[in-house]
Amino acid sequence: MSGAFTLASPELIKGTPASGQESNPRNSRDGETDPAVPVKVHIEAANPLRIMRGGIGASFHTISTTLPGARPNGSSWSGSAWGGNPGPEDDEHWKELFRHAEWLGMNWCRVELEQRMYEPERRTFDWDNGEIRVLYRILDWAEDRKIDVFLQQMWADVAWNAYPGNAEDPIRRLRSAPYSLPEWAYGIGELTDHLVREKRYTCIRWLSVANEPGYDSFSWWQDSNMKSAPFSNAFKAVREELDRRKLPLPLSGPDRTDLPKLNPAEIDFDDYIGAYDLHSYDAVFDSMGWGYSLIEAERRMGEWAEWAHARNKPFFLSEFGTMAYGRGHNDAGPACYQSGLKNASLVVRGINAGVDGFNRWSFTNRGDLDGQWQLVRTWDTAKNQLLDTFSPQPNAYYQFAMLSRFLPKYSAVLATRVESPYLEEDRKFVATSLRTPKGNLTIILVNESHQAADLTLACAGLSTTVRMQRYEITKEDENRGDVDLRPKSSLDLSDTLSVRVEPMSIVVYSTYSLNSSDPGLVVE
Numbered sequence: 001m002s003g004a005f006t007l008a009s010p011e012l013i014k015g016t017p018a019s020g021q022e023s024n025p026r027n028s029r030d031g032e033t034d035p036a037v038p039v040k041v042h043i044e045a046a047n048p049l050r051i052m053r054g055g056i057g058a059s060f061h062t063i064s065t066t067l068p069g070a071r072p073n074g075s076s077w078s079g080s081a082w083g084g085n086p087g088p089e090d091d092e093h094w095k096e097l098f099r100h101a102e103w104l105g106m107n108w109c110r111v112e113l114e115q116r117m118y119e120p121e122r123r124t125f126d127w128d129n130g131e132i133r134v135l136y137r138i139l140d141w142a143e144d145r146k147i148d149v150f151l152q153q154m155w156a157d158v159a160w161n162a163y164p165g166n167a168e169d170p171i172r173r174l175r176s177a178p179y180s181l182p183e184w185a186y187g188i189g190e191l192t193d194h195l196v197r198e199k200r201y202t203c204i205r206w207l208s209v210a211n212e213p214g215y216d217s218f219s220w221w222q223d224s225n226m227k228s229a230p231f232s233n234a235f236k237a238v239r240e241e242l243d244r245r246k247l248p249l250p251l252s253g254p255d256r257t258d259l260p261k262l263n264p265a266e267i268d269f270d271d272y273i274g275a276y277d278l279h280s281y282d283a284v285f286d287s288m289g290w291g292y293s294l295i296e297a298e299r300r301m302g303e304w305a306e307w308a309h310a311r312n313k314p315f316f317l318s319e320f321g322t323m324a325y326g327r328g329h330n331d332a333g334p335a336c337y338q339s340g341l342k343n344a345s346l347v348v349r350g351i352n353a354g355v356d357g358f359n360r361w362s363f364t365n366r367g368d369l370d371g372q373w374q375l376v377r378t379w380d381t382a383k384n385q386l387l388d389t390f391s392p393q394p395n396a397y398y399q400f401a402m403l404s405r406f407l408p409k410y411s412a413v414l415a416t417r418v419e420s421p422y423l424e425e426d427r428k429f430v431a432t433s434l435r436t437p438k439g440n441l442t443i444i445l446v447n448e449s450h451q452a453a454d455l456t457l458a459c460a461g462l463s464t465t466v467r468m469q470r471y472e473i474t475k476e477d478e479n480r481g482d483v484d485l486r487p488k489s490s491l492d493l494s495d496t497l498s499v500r501v502e503p504m505s506i507v508v509y510s511t512y513s514l515n516s517s518d519p520g521l522v523v524e
Contacts, residue, residue: 036452036500040419041431043443046461048412048435053314054148054357055108055409055522056347058375058400060364061085062113062135067157068170076369077171081112081154081211084366084379086386088133093378096390098141100376101363104397105405105520108148110318110359111138112211115156118194119187122160127194139195142203146523148409149204150252150277150318150359151195154211155220156184163224177213177221177229185237192247206252206275208318209238214256235272250274255318258282259292262303276308279319279361283346285448287427291324294342295424298349305354314356320346321361327371330381334371337478337504340399344506345446347403351413351432360400367393375400391481398483402473402506405485405520406442407434422449429453429501438524441466441493442510445501453501457493457509465494469513474505486516 061081069077086093101109117131126132142149157174159167161183166172178184188209195201213221213231223229235251242249251272257279283297284290301317308315322342326333333339347358365374368381377391392398411434422428427448434442447453469487477483491497493509501507512521 034451036454037421037429037449038456039429039453039501040456040458041443041445042417042419043433043457043459044415044461045433045435045441045459046463047415049415050309050354051410051412052351052356052434053410054150054316055106055411056358056360056404056407057106057109057147058104058360058363059110059112059319060138061154061362062111062117062131062138063154064131064134065116068174077174078154080362080365080367080369080371080373083369084364084374084386085134086378088130088137093386093390094137094141097364097376097378100390100392100397101141102145102519102522103405104375104401105407105522106147106363107404107407107409107522108150108357108359109142109363110150110152111135111142112152112154114154115184115187116158118191120158122183123186125187125190125194136199139199139201139203143201146409147203148206148357149201150206150208150316150357151204152208152211152255152318153188153191163222163229165224166222172222172226175220175222175226177210177223177231178234181233181237182241184234185241188238189241189245189247192242192249193245196247196249204249206316207238207249208252208255208277209234211255212257212279214254232269235269239272252277252316252318255279257319259297259300261300262307264307267307270311273313275314275316276304277316277318278304280317280346281319281321281323281361283342284324285342285345285427286425288324289425294345294349294428297346298353301350301355302353305356309354315354316357316359317346317350317355318357318359319361320358321373329370330368331371334373335393335396337395337399337475340395341446341448341504341506344399344403344444345428345430345448348430348432348444348446351434351444352416352430358403372396394479394481398473398477398480398485399506401485401520402471402508403444405514406444406471406508406510406512408436408521408524411436411442420453429455436521436524440511440524441468442508442512443468445507445509447501447503447505447507450503452503455499455501456496457499458496459493460495462494465492466511467491468493468509468511470499471508471510471514472502472505474502484516485514487513 063082067078162176166176252275259280305315322339366379414433
């Protein structure tokens with residue numbers, strides 16, 4: 001999504017809540033008077049399956065220069081990976097922005113840049129321009145708050161290393177793969193050396209060297225014919241450059257979209273990477289009957305996670321969002337309530353499937369380039385300037401908070417199983433549970449359905465009764481600019497209890513008691 005174009009079908013891209021018909025009318029009607037559905041969730045509190053090696057956060061970009069290729073709908077060939085940030089010296093706005101990030105509890109964030117920012121000419125490096133100073137601001141904050149950074153070079157965008165025929169045209173230059181891989185890798189080596197050795201940032205845990213390579217119809221890794229250039233040697237070139245400099249920072253890849261099926265025959269770069277990552281936008285509710293279903297997304301995430309974990313490597317969703325309800329220019333579809341509900345379901349399913357970290361597209365975003373993807377509103381689209389005060393994006397901000405505020409880094413995933421009468425083509429009830437490093441328990445429940453659920457929660461393996469706080473977002477909160485996320489109630493959990501979960505809602509039970517003013521959990 002960072003590049004505005006994916007493999008989504010035209011129908012998926014143009015879909016809206018009104019036109020996106022669901023295939024199962026029983027599960028897609030209003031349902032307020034329908035009887036509640038009986039659901040049982042089984043949790044093995046003493047049976048951690050694994051430790052998540054990442055967490056959850058959202059994309060920070062550091063690019064402020066307007067990128068080329070403006071299109072009639074307001075998008076560009078860079079998508080929305082630029083603009084909407086405060087200036088590098090704007091202390092008050094950066095403090096305000098970071099307060100939002102801390103309230104959300106973001107602890108595993110993708111930070112994006114392009115090679116033009118630091119190496120505009122071959123082996124000529126600039127470490128003190130405005131965009132680089134924005135990068136330092138974000139990394140300083142991450143270092144101070146113990147946030148893990150997934151550093152992402154989106155593309156090169158330099159004439160000096162573009163494929164023949166690409167240098168003079170700004171769109172072709174942006175989309176061009178580097179013509180000289182050794183020179184490109186040398187530049188990345190200088191960047192890494194500068195940030196890790198000279199600036200001493202320990203928060204940078206992973207490095208991804210190109211955004212969404214491997215496609216002919218779009219992508220930022222293309223040859224003189226605007227076709228996909230070979231990519232596996234890029235991993236090799238960077239790994240060898242970092243090894244030459246004795247920089248052990250692990251690479252992550254293949255950074256492709258849109259959650260492709262695992263094909264081991266295509267993976268010829270495993271020796272050079274330390275993590276796997278993909279992007280996901282096109283998955284839809286199982287009831288919608290087009291795109292690919294969340295069931296299929298869960299299956300694909302599980303296959304990639306199993307592959308990565310068998311090699312002792314984490315698997316990340318380094319971008320996720322939803323296109324099913326609209327996108328493009330200033331379309332609010334990516335931030336609508338339905339999109340947030342689907343995103344929550346994808347994360348819950350992904351945790352159960354083995355995903356180690358999730359990065360939402362995106363934290364700041366102008367909102368008028370390829371849709372309203374932002375979690376925080378920073379940009380006045382009418383006046384084309386920064387807002388005086390930053391505010392939560394309705395729906396997206398608070399639905400994301402239900403996933404991020406109670407999930408500190410390195411939490412353990414517990415065995416969680418749902419019993420329900422839903423058919424494969426229905427919207428469903430999904431659940432996951434986690435135990436933090438200090439033993440706190442958090443249960444995340446997503447009722448995708450239009451019907452309420454009568455839930456029996458069965459938790460085995462507790463050594464004592466635990467006090468759980470209930471947090472909740474329902475359809476009544478749709479489009480609200482300010483949602484009260486204080487605990488709605490509390491209960492004692494020993495082995496089983498019965499509760500009601502409203503239709504199309506996200507509910508969290510946690511031993512954490514967080515008031516509205518408290519920051520989210522990053523580390524324990």
